[in-house]
Amino acid sequence: APTWTDVRELCAEMKDMSVLIRGAAQAIRPLSKKAFLVVRQSMSTVQCVLVINKDVVSPQMVRFATSLSKESIVDVEGVISVPDKLILGTTQQVEIHVRKLYCINRAVSNLPFNIEDASRSETEFMNAEESGKQLVHVGQDTKLNHRALDLRTPANQAIFYIFYQVEKVSRQILESKGFCGIHTPKLIAGSSEGGAAVFKLDYKGQPACLAQSPQLHKQMTICGGFRRVFEVGPVFRAEDSYTHRHLCEFTGLDVEMEINKDFSEVCDIVAELFVAIFDHLNEKCSEELEIIKRQYPFQPLKYLLPERKGREVLRLTYKEGIEMLKEAGVKIESTGDLNSEAEKKLGKLVSDKYNTDFFILTEYPQEARPFYTMPCDDKPGYSNSFDVFVRGEEIISGAQRIHRPELLTERAEECGIDVRTISSYIDSFRHCAPPHGGFGVGLERVVMLFCGLNNIRKCSLFPRDPQRLTP
């Protein structure tokens, strides 16, 4: 009897073997006395051929196949054959000559869109336009409104595989460096990053909010004697930013660690971690990256300094960054945060000068950073902090933290924070804590920028933005 086989495993070496597959009927093409059925399983597709033949395939069976609605779940039993011509439009270069066909579950006949249409690249649209062909364009909102259908495209399957790889490698690397995984509360009493961008809620009669980051609690675990911690978890931001890179809920990777000398130790961890992640994606996920590229072409990320031996990541100071921008004629204050336009421009300048798309920018002005950030000892007005950029967009922000309660209270008050809402945090430092620092990463942004995608919503399974709470 034929055995269940994964579509991705079907190959020429299996010629003449009987196989049984289950998948979605992605495309059905009737011809006279024949039918072609493309069956999809995750990122892989295979062409199944039904040829009328009095012993096995009856005309009724061909009619049944051509009457199937797209996306119905089918079981196909048949024999592998290897055509001499290239098979266009499927991932597997073999065909299944169908002997039996069952419909396990029938899809509705009026799908909002079909997967072939939702998988097309810009290039396909351009080519079609030139040759006067009409293709159906499925807009982003339509896709997101029917996300469970949209997730079936090979590019989406690959994007979320890559997402998980980033998470997996982060855990492996951090664990190997002595970090312990933790989970901090998401229901908290006050804002953790300051500002108004919090989702407020009622906690049994007490005002509360959804955690804007694990910031305060991850630091409190350092007060609690943990030397190195990390967390992968949801982060909630109520900001009204309707942009290509902001979500109201994203997946944060947060890291916090004791520091012996200075915050460059935190930057060392960032550099090592991200070189390992990017290496892994390039070396172990090339198939998935190719699948993404087919729909959304992108250039490989340059993340190492090419002229150096070793695997070094570029570090520049904020002041050097501002100088580069000023030299290029950008009018910019040297005391504030960089806006997204300035960041993009700096990314371009750095890429031209150093031939890398990945760099760490250190020592931001104190006023551009949250209250808990440690000021520079020797450079008044600056802080022991950093941001990390990929293709001119921020993926990480990090810093050394203030570990003395008096200075922490002073800075919180200066930043307009009601210290009563964070009193247990400040009190933790009264029981004493070692110097420490850490960083926070948005994983959706990492995937978006590594793959050169144009919108963060593509990297969130069910994105939440100021206008979207469903599906």
Ligand code: 4AD
């Ligand atoms: O820069 P943020 O707000 O920093 C913190 O949360 C600090 N507690 C981190 C620390 O340890 N010092 O957020 C960190 C990262 C950003 O660099 C970005 O990648 C991502 O989180 N991020 C968002 N991603 C998607 N949507 C949003 N609205 C985001 N806001 C921040």
